[in-house]
Amino acid sequence: MIKPGTPSSCQTGNESDEPFAEGRLLELATRIKVWGKELGFQQLGITDTRLGSHEKLLKQWLKRGFHGSMEYMERHGTRRSRPAELVPGTVRVISARMDYISAEAKPAAELMADSESALISRYALGRDYHKVLRNRLQKLATRIAEETGPFGYRAFVDSAPVLEKALAEKAGLGWIGKHSNLLNMRAGSWFFLGEIYTDLPLPIDTPAENHCGDCVRCLAACPTGAIVGPYQVDARKCISYLTIELKGSIPEDLRPLMGNRIFGCDDCQLVCPWNRFAKMTEETDFLPRDGLDAASLVRLFSWSEADFLERTRGSAIRRTGYTGWLRNIAVALGNVDLQQAANPEAIIEALNQRRNHPSALVREHVEWALSRHAEPGRGL
Numbered sequence: 271m272i273k274p275g276t277p278s279s280c281q282t283g284n285e286s287d288e289p290f291a292e293g294r295l296l297e298l299a300t301r302i303k304v305w306g307k308e309l310g311f312q313q314l315g316i317t318d319t320r321l322g323s324h325e326k327l328l329k330q331w332l333k334r335g336f337h338g339s340m341e342y343m344e345r346h347g348t349r350r351s352r353p354a355e356l357v358p359g360t361v362r363v364i365s366a367r368m369d370y371i372s373a374e375a376k377p378a379a380e381l382m383a384d385s386e387s388a389l390i391s392r393y394a395l396g397r398d399y400h401k402v403l404r405n406r407l408q409k410l411a412t413r414i415a416e417e418t419g420p421f422g423y424r425a426f427v428d429s430a431p432v433l434e435k436a437l438a439e440k441a442g443l444g445w446i447g448k449h450s451n452l453l454n455m456r457a458g459s460w461f462f463l464g465e466i467y468t469d470l471p472l473p474i475d476t477p478a479e480n481h482c483g484d485c486v487r488c489l490a491a492c493p494t495g496a497i498v499g500p501y502q503v504d505a506r507k508c509i510s511y512l513t514i515e516l517k518g519s520i521p522e523d524l525r526p527l528m529g530n531r532i533f534g535c536d537d538c539q540l541v542c543p544w545n546r547f548a549k550m551t552e553e554t555d556f557l558p559r560d561g562l563d564a565a566s567l568v569r570l571f572s573w574s575e576a577d578f579l580e581r582t583r584g585s586a587i588r589r590t591g592y593t594g595w596l597r598n599i600a601v602a603l604g605n606v607d608l609q610q611a612a613n614p615e616a617i618i619e620a621l622n623q624r625r626n627h628p629s630a631l632v633r634e635h636v637e638w639a640l641s642r643h644a645e646p647g648r649g650l
Contacts, residue, residue, distance in 0.1 A: 292473075298417060299472045302364060305413045309406045310553060311366040312457065315441030315475040319360055324436035325351035331502075338506040340515055346431035356431060357424045357467045362474070364466040365434070365441035366410075367452075368403060371460035372396070373550040375563040378540055382529065385606045386617070388565045388599070391510065391534025392460065394586045395563050396556035401584065403427040403464040411466055422469035427462070434463045442475040448500040449488035449538035455481060458545035481544075488538035494527045497538065509535035513598045514590050519634060525601045526642075530567065532598040533587055559585065567606070568613075568620045571599045596624065596632045604639025618643060 299316055306314040328351055337343040349356040353363060370393055381389045393399060407425035415421060426432050435452045439445055443463075444454035451459045482500075489497045496507035505511040509531050512520050520528075539545060551557075560581045573581065575592045582588045590598065603621055608614040621643075624636045 295471065296473050298414075298470070301417065302410070302414060302472075306364075306366055306410055309409055311368050311406065312461065312549070313443055313454075314364060314366045315438070315443050316472050317363050317365065317437055317440035317442075317474050317477070319353040319363060321351045321353075321433055321436050321440075324433055328433070334504075336502075336504045336506065338511060338516065339518075340505065340511075342431075350431035351433055351436075353432075353437075353467055357422075359422045359469040360467040362468050362470060362472045363437050363441065364410075364468060364472075365438045365443055366403075366407065366464050366466075367438065367443050367454070367457075367461040368399075368406075368464070368553065369457065369461045369549050369551045370396070370399065370553070370556045371548055371551060372557050375558050378536060381564075385530050385602075386566055386568070386611055386613075387530060388562075388567050388570050388602065389529070389531045390562055390587070391531075391536050393462070394533055395558040397559070397584050398586045398588075399462045399556070400427045400429060400586070402553070402555050403462055404429070407464050407466055414470075418470065424467045425464065426467065427464040432465060434465060437465060438463050440474075440477045442478050445478045445480040445482070446501065447488065447542070447544075448482050448486065449492075449497055449542070450501065450503045451539060453481070453542070453544050454478075454547075455544065456547055458548035459539050459542060460545065460548045485543065487541040487543070491537045491541040493529065493531075493535065493537055494524050513594070517591075517594065519631060520597065520601060522638065525635075525638065526605060528601055529605055530602045532567070532570070532595075532602050533590060562587075567599055567602050568616050571596065571603065571620050571624070593629045593631055596627065596629070597635045600624065600632065600635035600639050604635075604642040608643055 303314045325348065331337065332344050353360045372395065375392060375395055378389060378392065381387045404425060404427045407427065411423050411425060428434065435446050438452050444452040447453040447459065452463065453459050489500070494507045494509060496504050498504050507524065509528055512524060512528065513531065513533050578592045578595055600621065603617055606617050608617060611617060621636050621640050624632060627633055627636065
């Protein structure tokens with residue numbers, strides 16, 4: 271049984287004077303990866319906590335104001351890039367990934383071609399990934415404790431100041447691509463990440479190498495030009511930020527560029543060549559719910575707040591809130607080509623029904639949408 275407090279020689283990855291302890295740690299690391307796969311993760315890796323180069327990049331990103339209204343990105347200071355400041359005693363991070371793309375979901379390309387349909391980011395079509403992964407990570411930690419006895423740890427799934435992609439890259443799960451998502455040569459980028467911070471001095475894995483090469487398809491595909499350069503994303507222009515993180519008014523110059531994307535955006539992933547290797551998920555929790563993979567904008571816009579709360583129960587979509595949901599759909603309705611729409615009258619009627627909505631934010635975006643359809647060549 272491995273106990274906490276193993277000599278520091280094992281923590282550094284140097285040759286140890288206690289080969290038995292080091293051998294047992296190697297054995298434990300191997301078992302952890304097996305247990306992780308048994309729990310539904312496709313891959314696990316282990317890394318140390320040194321993130322100096324990524325901390326420098328984060329500071330530069332914040333200095334340029336690319337985080338927009340996400341003040342929490344700045345508030346936590348170096349705890350995001352120094353794991354031991356967030357969880358004292360942390361010497362290793364176990365990083366795990368789980369595939370989520372579903373073969374059952376209507377292809378995004380078909381939805382893009384139909385401006386009356388709602389396009390929701392693929393990750394949000396099923397159950398909230400935070401709950402799924404956190405539960406599995408907790409089970410993994412419990413299994414480790416059965417082997418080692420009590421040990422120090424905390425599990426995270428996009429729920430604390432954690433540089434998850436940097437840690438996953440160092441743990442060998444993939445590399446951070448030019449669109450800022452993690453890429454894996456055998457699995458593309460359609461997967462979630464989760465971490466266990468631990469005081470167990472486990473042997474570390476080899477960091478992944480970058481294989482983006484000269485490809486810039488993701489930069490060219492971004493609808494709003496949010497990828498301002500390789501590995502540089504200005505969140506203030508990103509549709510995922512605009513539809514989820516931003517709580518106020520969406521800048522008018524960006525609204526026409528959003529098309530029918532009402533929650534998140536996957537364009538940079540859809541064009542990435544590495545995603546031809548993506549594996550379809552076998553996790554039933556990630557399968558589409560409530561027909562959200564093929565819903566019309568008018569239908570979703572008609573939901574009452576009670577409908578929204580009921581039909582997004584256990585879903586990541588709850589993050590945008592009901593007001594944000596209506597705001598986003600109003601923009602998408604304003605982008606519908608009425609000349610090509612199957613039922614253009616329904617679009618106008620749906621917008622008119624929300625003109626007196628209690629929220630000034632919703633009213634503003636509804637009026638914008640109606641004004642769009644009043645423009646020459648866009649109306650009925």
